[in-house]
Amino acid sequence: MNGFNAISITVMLTLNFVSPFHLELEGNELQQPNKQFDVVVYGGTAAGVTAAIQAAKLGKQVALLEPTQHIGGINVEGLGGTDIDNHSEFQNSIGLGGLALEFYARIAIEYNRLDEWKEANKLKLKKPELWRFEPHIAEKVILAWLKESDVSIFVGARLAESKKSVTKRQGKIVNITLEQGERFFGEVFIDATIEGDLLKWSGVSTTTGREANSQYREELNGIRANTTHGQFLVAVDPFVTPGSPKSGVIPTIQDEPLGKPGEGDNRLQAYCFRVCLTKDSSNQIPFVKPPGYDRKNYEIYLRYLRAGGKLYTPRVNIPNNKTDLNGGADLSHNLYGMNDGYPNGNYSKREKIYQEHKRFTQGLFYFLTHDVEVGNLAPGLQREWRSWGLAKDEFIDNDGWPRQFYVRDARRMISDYVITEHHAKKNEGVKVEDPVAVAFWPPDVHSVRRIVIDGKAYNEGFVFGGNWWKPFGISFRALTPRVSECKNLLTPTCPSSSHIAYGAIRIEWTFMALGQAVGAAASMAIDQQCDVQDIKYSALKATLLNDGQVIEILE
Numbered sequence: 271m272n273g274f275n276a277i278s279i280t281v282m283l284t285l286n287f288v289s290p291f292h293l294e295l296e297g298n299e300l301q302q303p304n305k306q307f308d309v310v311v312y313g314g315t316a317a318g319v320t321a322a323i324q325a326a327k328l329g330k331q332v333a334l335l336e337p338t339q340h341i342g343g344i345n346v347e348g349l350g351g352t353d354i355d356n357h358s359e360f361q362n363s364i365g366l367g368g369l370a371l372e373f374y375a376r377i378a379i380e381y382n383r384l385d386e387w388k389e390a391n392k393l394k395l396k397k398p399e400l401w402r403f404e405p406h407i408a409e410k411v412i413l414a415w416l417k418e419s420d421v422s423i424f425v426g427a428r429l430a431e432s433k434k435s436v437t438k439r440q441g442k443i444v445n446i447t448l449e450q451g452e453r454f455f456g457e458v459f460i461d462a463t464i465e466g467d468l469l470k471w472s473g474v475s476t477t478t479g480r481e482a483n484s485q486y487r488e489e490l491n492g493i494r495a496n497t498t499h500g501q502f503l504v505a506v507d508p509f510v511t512p513g514s515p516k517s518g519v520i521p522t523i524q525d526e527p528l529g530k531p532g533e534g535d536n537r538l539q540a541y542c543f544r545v546c547l548t549k550d551s552s553n554q555i556p557f558v559k560p561p562g563y564d565r566k567n568y569e570i571y572l573r574y575l576r577a578g579g580k581l582y583t584p585r586v587n588i589p590n591n592k593t594d595l596n597g598g599a600d601l602s603h604n605l606y607g608m609n610d611g612y613p614n615g616n617y618s619k620r621e622k623i624y625q626e627h628k629r630f631t632q633g634l635f636y637f638l639t640h641d642v643e644v645g646n647l648a649p650g651l652q653r654e655w656r657s658w659g660l661a662k663d664e665f666i667d668n669d670g671w672p673r674q675f676y677v678r679d680a681r682r683m684i685s686d687y688v689i690t691e692h693h694a695k696k697n698e699g700v701k702v703e704d705p706v707a708v709a710f711w712p713p714d715v716h717s718v719r720r721i722v723i724d725g726k727a728y729n730e731g732f733v734f735g736g737n738w739w740k741p742f743g744i745s746f747r748a749l750t751p752r753v754s755e756c757k758n759l760l761t762p763t764c765p766s767s768s769h770i771a772y773g774a775i776r777i778e779w780t781f782m783a784l785g786q787a788v789g790a791a792a793s794m795a796i797d798q799q800c801d802v803q804d805i806k807y808s809a810l811k812a813t814l815l816n817d818g819q820v821i822e823i824l825e
Contacts, residue, residue, distance in 0.1 A: 307333040307422070309792045310446065310456035312429065315343030316778045317762040317785030318462030319412055320369040324789030324817075326419040330796065333454055334421050337428035337463070340673060341416065345778055346409040347665075347674040348544030351587045351594035353711060353777050354401040361396055365710035365741060368819035370782035376411045377403045381589060402588045405546055405664050405672075427452075429467050431616055436471040442758040442801075443472060458758045458792035458802060462785060465613060465620075466681030466764040474751040474759065475684040478613045479536035480718070480731075480769040488691040490713065490733050491770045495531035499732040500717055502600045504577040506570060506727040515725075521567045523720050523727055524607045537718035537731065538612070538679045539773075540604040542597030543631050543672050546664045547584050550591055554659030555670040557639050560632040567630060568637045570727065574601050575647040581638070583654045592661055596676075598716070603631045606729060607719040613680035627675050678716060678776065685766035687747035694774050696740045704807045705743025705821040706791075706814060707783035712739045715773040733770060743822040744775065746810065749788055750803045757801035760788040783819060790814060 309325040311318050314336030322334040340346055352374075355363045366374070371391075378387035383400060390397045416423055429435045430447050437444045437453075445455040446468065461468035469476050483492045511517035519525045529535065548554060571581065582602050584593045597604030605627055612623050638644055638655045645652045660670030667673075693700045694713055718731035748766040751759055762784035765775060775784075790813050794805045814821060 305453055306455045307331045308457050308796055309333070309460065309789070310454050310458075311335065311460045311462055312446065312468045313337070313343075313461060313463035313763065314341035314423075314425075315462050315464065315763060315781065316345050317781035318343070318460070319416065320373075320782045320785030321460050321462055321762060321789035321792070322421045323369060323415065323419045324786045325793050326421050328790065328793035328813075330793050332421050333424060333456070334416065335424045335427035335448075335454065337426070338673065339425045339667075340409065341423060341425065342409050342412045343464075343778075344544065344674065344676055346405050346412065347672040347676075348405055348546050348594055349676065349778060350403045350405060350408065350546070350592075351544075351596065352398075352401045352403075352779065354398060354779060355396040356398040359735075359737075360710075361394065362710035362741070363391065363396070363401070364394065365708040365820050365823060366779055366783075368783060368814065368817050369786045370779045371818065373411070373415075373782060374401055374779075376415060377401075377407065380407050380411060402594075404589055404592060407589075428617070429471060433471060436468070436473075438472065438756070441754070441756060443756065457796045458760070460788050460792060461759065461761040462763050464677045464680045464763050466683065466761065468759070469681065469683055469751070469761060469764055472751075472756050472759055474755045476681040476764065477684055478679075478681055479538060480534050482534035483532040485534065486688065486690040486692070486768050488768060488770060490691055491768055492532045492534050493529045494731050494733070497717060497728070497730050497732050499734050500598060500600055500729055501732070502727055502729065504574060504579040506573045506577055506579075507725070508570075508722045508727045513725075515722075519722065520569045520573075522570050522606070523722065526719075526721055528721060528723060528730065536610060537607075538609050539716040539718055539731065540597065540606045541609045541612070541627060541675050541677055542602070542604045543627065543675045545593070545595040545603075545631070545672065546588075546661045546670075547593045547595055547658045548591055548661040549586070549657050551659075553662050555662045556659050557632070557635045559636050559640075560629050562629050563633045563636065565637065565641070568634060568641075571601065571634070571637065572643060572647070575644065575651075581648065581651055583651060584658050592664075593658075600729060603634055604716060605630060606717050612677070624675060628671065632671070679769070679772070681764050682769075682772055683751060683761055683764045683766045685748060685750060686752055687745055687766055689745065689748050689765060689767035689771045689775070691768065691770045693742045693771060694739045696738055700742070702743040702745045702822075704746040704811075706746045706749070706787035706810065706819070707744045707780060708741055708820050708823055709744055709774045709777075709780055710741040710823065711774050711777045711780070712736065713770050713773040714776075715770060733773065739774070741823045742774075744780075744784065746787065746791065746807060749784065749791070753801060753803045757803065758795065760791055760802055762788045786817070786819060787814060790817075
């Protein structure tokens with residue numbers, strides 16, 4: 271990366287939405303950039319976008335800094351199969367409002383389905399397809415929206431990896447320094463990354479992994495005694511020499527004991543790529559053997575098929591005959607235990623983990639489409655996979671492959687207020703005095719590792735679903751650090767929450783709502799000339815409600 275760039279946006283419209291927008295990078299604009307802003311948002315995720323737009327709507331000069339070259343986070347990197355109204359047990363579209371709802375309205379306009387979308391909302395009809403989109407459409411919408419809002423956008427703007435990257439005086443951030451030495455000054459800062467790097471370098475307490483159940487009197491945190499969701503449906507021998515533990519374990523399996531149920535550890539729920547595939551042969555990039563391909567890495571998939579298991583296949587679930595291919599089920603491209611060093615790793619370590627995931631996943635798709643033994647064991651499976659390919663009109667600067675993977679779990683802030691499993695429990699009366707958005711999703715954490723139990727491969731850690739949970743209001747206090755640690759920093763993406771509670775919050779539209787909340791709060795802290803912890807909640811609530819935000823679900 272040769273430095274950061276301010277970007278101007280040229281949107282190229284087409285009737286069939288095949289050609290994505292283009293960015294014109296104008297490096298000359300930054301020879302003498304205005305580095306003094308009211309609000310500096312670090313991280314161009316969905317939450318960073320709405321935080322920036324909301325602050326700009328309230329009259330603030332806003333800088334949106336994105337470490338990569340693309341604004342929009344995982345929404346523009348393949349997660350178009352939005353988790354809205356896609357479960358028969360509940361309807362969570364009623365939890366959307368404000369800028370999150372506006373985003374989906376803008377998406378509906380792009381697909382000429384706004385009237386249908388409005389009717390579904392008005393009548394509370396469950397039509398999940400109306401909330402789904404292609405990655406390049408999301409990126410086009412987001413960039414146009416930011417331009418309308420007069421937000422100053424900087425891409426390739428990554429924090430320096432040093433304590434000197436954040437300058438503080440009297441408990442407040444004065445400026446932040448990027449890798450190339452550029453400094454950005456602001457009155458209030460927002461960490462809208464999933465990784466929480468600005469929190470870290472600002473001296474704010476964070477955590478990763480799973481807490482022990484005893485820490486917050488929870489039941490679903492920590493090591494799981496019995497994982498049923500996403501568990502192997504067939505018995506798979508995990509040993510290099512079948513039946514021989516002394517021979518070691520095959521790839522994707524960690525050779526370690528279960529541990530004591532309920533105890534904490536540093537494990538993270540699995541990451542994966544949200545891959546955009548298509549059956550349209552005129553728009554395909556075929557699966558090819560990646561550099562470093564090693565067939566032995568996929569032995570577990572062969573054993574699964576030999577045991578009678580049925581591996582997953584892509585299916586159309588976003589517009590224009592494409593797929594948002596997510597990792598899940600018992601065996602897929604969810605890679606358990608391969609991401610443990612990511613949140614606290616340096617940029618080089620993170621890039622290595624990303625490349626390992628990319629190489630393995632690309633190799634898996636090649637294996638499923640080309641391996642002779644797969645064809646013999648499951649000819650129908652291989653024929654189906656061969657009918658798919660990467661969509662050539664997506665991620666055009668990266669050969670059709672997502673530029674980011676799905677970081678489901680990284681740093682979480684530790685503040686004076688912590689959201690826990692108890693907030694989500696139906697039968698518990700945890701009252702949130704200062705809600706700013708709604709979490710309307712069951713606590714959802716994918717398995718964190720694949721180990722050996724009773725001589726068989728075993729996925730450990732998945733928690734999802736059931737009828738024990740309820741939607742809950744997200745406290746503003748969970749978005750602010752301890753006042754002793756920083757007085758002008760907010761985060762919508764690394765809320766103060768336990769591992770299991772974070773699983774209910776980490777949905778993209780919820781992040782958008784939290785982004786709007788902190789964007790409004792940052793503006794109010796400036797107007798009220800106070801610490802972010804001391805803004806008047808009544809004023810924040812009034813602003814959010816006036817802008818259509820949903821802050822609680824009344825039962």
